[in-house]
Amino acid sequence: MLDSQGIDVAMHEPLDWWALYTRHQHEKTVATMLSAKGFEVFLPLYESTRRWKDRSKMITLPLFPCYVFIRGGLDRRLQVVTTPGVHMILHRGERVAVIPEVEIKAIRRAVEGPFRVEPHPFLKCGERVRVTRGSLEGVEGILVSNKNLYRLGLSVDMMAMSVSLEIDGTDVVPVMARDLADVFPPSQPTGVGRYGETLTHGGRQMTSA
Numbered sequence: 001m002l003d004s005q006g007i008d009v010a011m012h013e014p015l016d017w018w019a020l021y022t023r024h025q026h027e028k029t030v031a032t033m034l035s036a037k038g039f040e041v042f043l044p045l046y047e048s049t050r051r052w053k054d055r056s057k058m059i060t061l062p063l064f065p066c067y068v069f070i071r072g073g074l075d076r077r078l079q080v081v082t083t084p085g086v087h088m089i090l091h092r093g094e095r096v097a098v099i100p101e102v103e104i105k106a107i108r109r110a111v112e113g114p115f116r117v118e119p120h121p122f123l124k125c126g127e128r129v130r131v132t133r134g135s136l137e138g139v140e141g142i143l144v145s146n147k148n149l150y151r152l153g154l155s156v157d158m159m160a161m162s163v164s165l166e167i168d169g170t171d172v173v174p175v176m177a178r179d180l181a182d183v184f185p186p187s188q189p190t191g192v193g194r195y196g197e198t199l200t201h202g203g204r205q206m207t208s209a
Contacts, residue, residue: 017099019090026085040071120164123153129172
């Protein structure tokens with residue numbers, strides 16, 4: 001089923017997350033206006049210190065510059081794209097790109113926890129780990145290490161963007177190692193392996209609204 005703007009709303013679940021590309025430094029304004037219209041909006045922020053010669057100031061900035069996430073509401077697309085500051089909707093081919101809820105939940109738990117979350121260059125590969133304790137227990141990401149410091153990288157693959165936060169290296173375990181242990185307990189033979197799916201993420205594609 002197509003809406004009046006040609007979007008196939010039947011191909012999306014009512015509560016799918018999708019993303020808007022906004023004009024520079026319009027993220028907060030767009031999020032506020034869409035919330036006032038009744039949309040469920042997610043705009044993750046982080047704190048950054050700006051220093052001048054005579055002073056310094058703590059400011060909040062979007063973790064994903066020029067992006068705002070919305071849950072559901074594609075049938076009200078016209079109300080979204082006519083909001084001042086909205087530039088376009090993120091697409092994958094001819095369809096609105098769906099952001100996996102597991103990625104949104106991981107980032108939400110990170111920004112709502114006692115962590116210093118910061119933007120990070122997109123992590124295409126690396127050791128995938130799972131947090132085993134604390135407020136992020138169960139969250140999966142890519143482990144980034146520098147000498148004795150460890151950071152957990154969380155990505156939104158559809159946007160080819162990542163964020164990271166400092167984490168204790170003893171709080172994570174390799175995902176594949178734990179998964180194989182679950183499938184093949186030590187008391188059972190492990191002659192048959194399980195293949196993981198390899199996903200290739202191309203460049204971002206955005207279609208003007």
